[in-house]
Amino acid sequence: MGRVLTSVEVGHPRTARRNASPAEVETRLQGRRVEAMGRHGKFLIAPLDDGYTLVAHLGMSGRFSIAEPSEDLPAHTHFVATLDDGRQIRFVDPRTFGFVAAFDEDELADTGLARLGPDAWEDLPDAPELRRSLRARRAPIKALLLDQTVIAGLGNIYVDEVLHRAGIHPLSPGGELTEERLEPLLAGVGVVLSVAIESGGTTLDDLGYLLPDGRAGENLGHLAVYGRQGDPCRECGTPIERMVVRA
């Protein structure tokens, strides 16, 4: 934050796919100062000094790191920005589901970013609000919680955890849930995210996600249902059953 991106290199076309071309991303970022650093749901948002906005998403396997230029470039490094202090911001993303983009105001308004619902961590709605946004929707509650226009920031792992904690079946039609049922669901969001953040996030066995310092997060051990099919429920001992809600 506050640094100037003195040179920018996009190494993989897919990483730049939200813009017209890799060259466009490079040109728009080159020489710009990063004014702030924010987040809405899973989108990283950094306003620049010329009115453009740097937007990035980690996708499934994306990871940002800060490194000295002398350090080896890891495999699948698809974006490198050298800062005015000599350090580099690097984006490693093996599966290329993530992206780095630079948008003007109009483009920003035309991105999924503009349609995001309230942030799950910073701006969680209360039960009446959520009830209103789910009213008239018949999709399974799990699908609706994964819908970033309802609440922004929840993915497959945490939705499973939240629903289990709240005692709500993933296939329950979202529009039929009363405020009394949404209350524990929302409380579950708070608890699940607090625990996850407190323990440094969920690093799976593939080590795809790591903390900025390279350590693995410890949240995997706190998960009650995700990835535990066949294992006994910690509450009642019943083996966890696997079910695909949205393929």
Next chain:
DNA sequence: AGTTTATCCTGTAAGC
């Protein structure tokens, strides 16, 4: 309009 499905991609694990 809301909902579902296909698509993108590659490291890892499981199956043969």
Next chain:
DNA sequence: TGCTTACAGGATAAAC
């Protein structure tokens, strides 16, 4: 041992 296949899932466009 080496090859093939299935699986993982973010957002989004297209189909239903």
